[in-house]
Amino acid sequence: MIxxxxxxxxxxxxxxxxxxxxxxxxxLDELADSPAQRAVLAEAIGFHPETVDFAPHSPVIAATAPEIAAVMLPHLPGMGLQRLTDRMNALAVDAPTVEAVPLRPLFTVLRGRGLKIGLATNDTERPARAHLGNHAILDLFDFIAGYDSGYGGKPAPGQLQAFARQTGLDPARIAMVGDSRHDLEAGRAAGMVCVAVLTGVAGAAELAPHADVVLPDIGGLPDWLDAFVPA
Incomplete structure (x- = not known):
C-alpha cells in the first residue's frame, strides 16, 4: 500500500x-529596457508573451531560480546573479497560483486516509510555503522542501529521501507525483512509485516512459490509490 x-x-x-x-x-516588464531586450529575455527562458505560454524546453518548468537567472544574465549587463535571483524569488512569492483542482477538499481526503504528505519543489521554500498558505493547505503537509532547504533540487533525489527519513516510511511505499521528467527521475532515483500528471507543459507521450501511471490531474489520486497494486 502507498x-x-x-x-x-x-x-x-x-x-x-x-x-x-x-x-x-x-x-520581463521589470527587467527589459526595450522591446528588443524583452524579446531576447523571453526567448532565453522559453516564454511566449503573446500567448502567455511556455516552450517545452523552458527552464522555468523545472529549473531552480539560480539556473533560470543564469540563462537571462548574459542579456542583462550590470546585473549580478544573486540580485537577479533575489528579485525573481520576491516576485514568485506573490505569483497568483491557480489550483489544478480544488486542493483543500482533496488533501483533506488524502490526510483522512492516514497518508503522509510532502512537497518537493525546485522553487525556494519561502514562496512554496506562501503558495500553500494562500490556498489554505499548508497545515496538511508533513514536509516541505525547496531547492534551498538543504537537500538539493530535482532531478536529484535528496528532497524525496529526506521526506522518507523524516516520516520513517519505506521509499517503496511512497509515490512521487509530478508533471515533469525532473520529478519522475527524482522519484525513480529515490526508489518511489512515480505518478505523472498533465497539468504542466509536458504531454503524456513524454512522461509515460518515466511513470508508473499518468493521470489527467491530481484529482484522480484517490481512485488510483484504491486500485493500486505494487509491481
Missing part, C-alpha cells in the same frame, strides 16, 4: 501556464 505522497508544486498542485505566465510577464 503510505505517503510527495508532490511537486508548479504544474502539479497548480496549473503551470495559468500560474506562472503572469509571473513571467511581470519579470
Amino acid at each position: 503510505q505517503g505522497l510527495i508532490f511537486d508544486k508548479d504544474g502539479t498542485l497548480f496549473d503551470f501556464r495559468r500560474s506562472w505566465g503572469g509571473w513571467a510577464l511581470s519579470l
Whole structure:
C-alpha cells in the first residue's frame, strides 16, 4: 500500500501556464529596457508573451531560480546573479497560483486516509510555503522542501529521501507525483512509485516512459490509490 505522497508544486498542485505566465510577464516588464531586450529575455527562458505560454524546453518548468537567472544574465549587463535571483524569488512569492483542482477538499481526503504528505519543489521554500498558505493547505503537509532547504533540487533525489527519513516510511511505499521528467527521475532515483500528471507543459507521450501511471490531474489520486497494486 502507498503510505505517503510527495508532490511537486508548479504544474502539479497548480496549473503551470495559468500560474506562472503572469509571473513571467511581470519579470520581463521589470527587467527589459526595450522591446528588443524583452524579446531576447523571453526567448532565453522559453516564454511566449503573446500567448502567455511556455516552450517545452523552458527552464522555468523545472529549473531552480539560480539556473533560470543564469540563462537571462548574459542579456542583462550590470546585473549580478544573486540580485537577479533575489528579485525573481520576491516576485514568485506573490505569483497568483491557480489550483489544478480544488486542493483543500482533496488533501483533506488524502490526510483522512492516514497518508503522509510532502512537497518537493525546485522553487525556494519561502514562496512554496506562501503558495500553500494562500490556498489554505499548508497545515496538511508533513514536509516541505525547496531547492534551498538543504537537500538539493530535482532531478536529484535528496528532497524525496529526506521526506522518507523524516516520516520513517519505506521509499517503496511512497509515490512521487509530478508533471515533469525532473520529478519522475527524482522519484525513480529515490526508489518511489512515480505518478505523472498533465497539468504542466509536458504531454503524456513524454512522461509515460518515466511513470508508473499518468493521470489527467491530481484529482484522480484517490481512485488510483484504491486500485493500486505494487509491481
